[in-house]
Amino acid sequence: MLDAFQSHIQLRSLLNSESVYLLACSGGMDSMCLGELLIQTKIPIEVAHVNFQLRGNESEGDRQFVQNWAESHGIPFHLKLAETTELALSKGISIQMAAREIRYAFFEEIRSQRNLAGILLAHHEDDQLETVFLNLLRGTGIEGVYGMADRKGWLIRPLLPFSRAEIQDFMLAQQLSWREDSSNEKDEYKRNNLRINGLPALLALEPDARKNLFTSFNRLKDTGRAFAGLFENWKNSSIRTEDSYHYLPFSAIQNQPGNSSLLYFWLRPFGFNSDQAQAIAEALNHPKTGTVFRGAGYLLQFDRNELILSPNQEDFEPVFLQKNETLLDLPEGKYSLNRLEYTDLIDRNPTHAQLDEDRLEFPLEIRTWKEGDKFVPLGMNSSKKISDFLIDLKVPVAKKQGVKVLVSGGEIAWVIGLRIADWAKCNPSTRRILHFKKT
Secondary structure, three states: OHHHHHHHHHHOOOOOOOOOEEEEOOOOHHHHHHHHHHHHHOOOEEEEEEEOOOOOHHHHHHHHHHHHHHHHOOOOEEEEEOOHHHHHHHHOOOHHHHHHHHHHHHHHHHHHHHOOOOEEOOOOHHHHHHHHHHHHHHOOOHHHHHOOOOEEOOEEOOOOOOOHHHHHHHHHHOOOOOOOOHHHHOOOOHHHHHHHHHHHHHHOOOOOHHHHHHHHHHHHHHHHHHHHHHHHHHHHHHOEEEOOEEEEEHHHOOOOOOHHHHHHHHHHHHOOOHHHHHHHHHHOOOOOOOOEEEOOOEEEEEOOOEEEEEEOOOOOOOEEEOOOOOEEEEOOEEEEEEEEEOOOOOOOOOOOEEEEHHHOOOOEEEEEOOOOOEEOEOOOOOOEEHHHHHHHOOOOHHHHOOOEEEEEOOEEEEEOOOEEEHHHOOOOOOOEEEEEEEO
């Protein structure tokens, strides 16, 4: 096994003898095997051990065993005494989740403090098999069969190609000792139950079951990599982004094979799950303007002929501008306020506004528009509801809720970024212009 281990870490460029690594060591067979392989390969290490204080004297025996082993080899030893039960209760999580949170935080703390090259974990082939099947039982997609990576960030798993049986054979051949965790024999935990009962039954169905399973998983991984490349091409050609808004035409997704998967991989970073992606795909069969799906901090809305993804609009508290203020700071951008002598030169940028300052009543109020709001758009003689005005301009549903108005003396002077009111426009009798210019 030593030769195979050395070949593997060299082929995958996982470890080198010029760097120092942190070995996460429980004292069990797997981590003790990895420790011995590292010593024989002359890979410099330090050791980290967490005493979760869940098994009384047995936990303390693990700590003493690992510490003695490290000291006997002149290896720096780091210990964490964890209040695991207290953390689980305070956070309302399981003991297993609390233990995981504690150990990874501790490992990273030591790695960072000691400037070590990585954290070495003793997960092996059987752990990988368990992980994949647990993912499948939870209802995973194609990424669930990828299992654990041999390198992810600072985490390195050099034993992934080796089975539990190979590890045990090595330890027995080397006459090495380890600690047995009695909790591993209890099948009330899902992973233990799968290891003790489920997988042995499955692997007994075919002589080459283990080999065939990993062959299938590798083929699925390759299919996943192909899909990832095709997905990126589709996304880049189909979705346009403007500021914080993302637009996907119905025509680019409705008839695409596997459209729920395309939607999921697009929307996942914005807090949407696979069930939502499936529901969105089904809604696209008969799209209805105004349909809304919400993710974590984002919402997806069906507009007239496209999907619009945007951040959730936070409640906007009205802002009041005094007469001499020079800056307006809104969520969608900042405006400089300039006072100018009258000129017939017009700023035609639709996001800016030039208003007759003498006709304005201060303080000016900036607020979100509401149902029933009306104004007389520039160039028109009669009033128009803001809601109808936004429809005429084909403002997407996703953007409507964020539209704001500038109000003077109870009258709307400007639908910000879209149109000023006719009564507030400048003309030859204007003396002073209040110029809002987006910076």
